[in-house]
Amino acid sequence: MxxxxxxxxxxxxxxxxxxxxxxxxxxxxxxxxxxxxxxxxxxxxxxxxxxxxxxxxxxxxxxxxxxxxxxxxxxxxxxxxxxxxxxxxxxxxxxxxxxxxxxxxxxxxxxxxxxxxxxxxxxxxxxxxxxxxxxxxxxxxxxxxxxxxxxxxxxAGRAPCPLCGEPIDTTGHLCVRLNGYLPRSGEALTDLIDP
The missing domain is CATH 3.30.2450 (Secreted effector protein pipB2 fold)
Structure with a gap:
């Protein structure tokens, strides 16, 4: 060909x-x-x-x-x-x-x-x-x-996670910075980290 x-x-x-x-x-x-x-x-x-x-x-x-x-x-x-x-x-x-x-x-x-x-x-x-x-x-x-x-x-793709930078899916995100913890609905990822 x-x-x-x-x-x-x-x-x-x-x-x-x-x-x-x-x-x-x-x-x-x-x-x-x-x-x-x-x-x-x-x-x-x-x-x-x-x-x-x-x-x-x-x-x-x-x-x-x-x-x-x-x-x-x-x-x-x-x-x-x-x-x-x-x-x-x-x-x-x-x-x-x-x-x-x-x-x-x-x-x-x-x-x-x-x-x-x-x-x-x-x-x-x-x-x-x-x-x-x-x-x-x-x-x-x-x-x-x-x-x-x-x-x-x-x-224009998925928003990045504020903690690890990986993209957040519409179904949620298992953040490596949180050891795979998936926040409850409405719970902000940044609220889970101690200042």
Missing amino acids: SRAVHEFRDPARFVVGTVGQPGERVFFVQATEAGRTISVRCEKQQAQILSERMGDLLDEIAAKSDIPVPPAGGVVDDLDPLEMPVDAEFQVGTMGLGWDGERNQIVVELLAMDPSATDESVVLSDAEDAPDALRVFLTPQRARQFVLRSERVVS
């Missing part, structure tokens, strides 16, 4: 989104251009890392060039849900991020999980034996919007 490279040169939309309830959310990266939509499944940590690295790259571009880059703070323009149905083309394994100086665009490449392709030379490669890929070119403005939305989506 030949390799599939889904390339988006001028995406109308490039976003991170989820399907499911907090604690059971499945993360996706989705690109849309000219009526075509591609979704790839990723881990929450991958979405967070991609967002952080892209933000760092934008800050570096702003500091070292005269290319206009939106500031880190800002309003998210696109809070719409993912395009349905969400059918993942593949599970993301390797991620690549770069700067195309000729076009003044950020290049994102998400590669399918492939245990045999651990060498970074497969990123932005057009070799037939490389894993399937989603390759997207973003202006600094679209990249900043991706970062802002991703930060919001990643942080």
Whole structure:
């Protein structure tokens, strides 16, 4: 089977989104251009890392060039849900991020999980034996919007326990700091610790 490279040169939309309830959310990266939509499944940590690295790259571009880059703070323009149905083309394994100086665009490449392709030379490669890929070119403005939305989506999960930092489920939380004690309904975790 030949390799599939889904390339988006001028995406109308490039976003991170989820399907499911907090604690059971499945993360996706989705690109849309000219009526075509591609979704790839990723881990929450991958979405967070991609967002952080892209933000760092934008800050570096702003500091070292005269290319206009939106500031880190800002309003998210696109809070719409993912395009349905969400059918993942593949599970993301390797991620690549770069700067195309000729076009003044950020290049994102998400590669399918492939245990045999651990060498970074497969990123932005057009070799037939490389894993399937989603390759997207973003202006600094679209990249900043991706970062802002991703930060919001990643942080919208379950609230962290104030004692141990682990996520609290809707059914409760067995806190390791309390030796597995589950507080009674309405009892605050912080009330159980002596000041």
